[in-house]
Amino acid sequence: MNATGTSATGARPEGASDEQSSAAAVRQMFNSIAPRYDLLNHVLSCNIDRVWWNRTARRFRHVLAQPQASILDICCGTGDMTLALLRRRPVGAAPVLAADFSHAMLARGAEKFRHHNAVAIEADALHLPLSGSSLDLITTAFGFRNLANYQSGLREFHRVLKPGGELGILDFSEPSGLVGKLYAFYFRRILPAIGARLSGMGSAYSYLPASVQRFPPPQQMVRLMEDSGYTQVSWTPYTFGIAGLYRGVKA
Ligand SMILES: C[S@@+](CC[C@H](N)C(=O)[O-])C[C@H]1O[C@@H](n2cnc3c(N)ncnc32)[C@H](O)[C@@H]1O
Numbered sequence: 001m002n003a004t005g006t007s008a009t010g011a012r013p014e015g016a017s018d019e020q021s022s023a024a025a026v027r028q029m030f031n032s033i034a035p036r037y038d039l040l041n042h043v044l045s046c047n048i049d050r051v052w053w054n055r056t057a058r059r060f061r062h063v064l065a066q067p068q069a070s071i072l073d074i075c076c077g078t079g080d081m082t083l084a085l086l087r088r089r090p091v092g093a094a095p096v097l098a099a100d101f102s103h104a105m106l107a108r109g110a111e112k113f114r115h116h117n118a119v120a121i122e123a124d125a126l127h128l129p130l131s132g133s134s135l136d137l138i139t140t141a142f143g144f145r146n147l148a149n150y151q152s153g154l155r156e157f158h159r160v161l162k163p164g165g166e167l168g169i170l171d172f173s174e175p176s177g178l179v180g181k182l183y184a185f186y187f188r189r190i191l192p193a194i195g196a197r198l199s200g201m202g203s204a205y206s207y208l209p210a211s212v213q214r215f216p217p218p219q220q221m222v223r224l225m226e227d228s229g230y231t232q233v234s235w236t237p238y239t240f241g242i243a244g245l246y247r248g249v250k251a
Pocket of ligand 1: 144
């Protein structure tokens with residue numbers, strides 16, 4: 001257990017023993033599933049992911065509406081969260097930065113951004129090639145949970161945000177009650193089986209429920225964000241708490 005009462009410090013795919021090997025395993029996994037990622041995402045989430053990306057973008061519409069706002073979508077993968085942000089940018093606005101450390105995922109994102117105002121950057125979320133206090137908004141959708149060290153990620157985002165800059169982390173959580181039981185059955189039994197069949201990579205889709213189980217629950221995540229220097233921290237559940245948006249502001 002760490003100071004926040006969270007036993008998980010970061011993602012640990014099977015076989016990975018430390019932060020370096022975890023990051024390498026995560027990158028390798030996303031490079032392998034990149035060709036089928038979008039298809040699988042939409043099939044396995046029954047397209048609810050689109051609603052979640054749009055809700056997240058809507059939550060930050062006051063920042064997106066400012067033409068000069070500097071915005072980063074980190075762990076952008078194949079770019080659907082970035083596209084949801086771009087749809088709310090005014091004409092002539094500064095480009096949105098979209099970064100990921102998986103070359104194959106980012107290449108697919110970059111292809112989608114070709115006719116949009118976004119710049120794709122191959123970069124590690126824990127070591128961003130950006131100056132301190134330079135961003136107004138950072139978003140990350142379903143990527144934060146995969147970081148090898150959550151506190152390092154929150155600290156790095158804090159470093160590059162301007163004072164008053166905002167952070168939005170969209171990720172899965174584990175709902176409680178009957179919905180939780182039904183969802184757990186789908187997420188731990190059915191999803192890995194379909195994922196393995198369609199992607200040809202069983203380990204990636206057994207890693208998904210394992211990583212959600214390991215991820216700090218909302219109360220602990222909120223505390224982790226507060227301990228990392230964010231204020232006005234909140235968690236808004238989406239779709240019975242299957243997913244949710246963490247928001248925080250750099251003081
Ligand atoms: C589940 S995908 C999400 C992609 C996209 N944001 C979406 O909503 O579909 C997670 C992404 O996080 C990226 N990722 C994981 N750890 C990262 C890190 N340390 N730095 C940069 N990208 C990372 C992976 O390469 C992958 O593309």
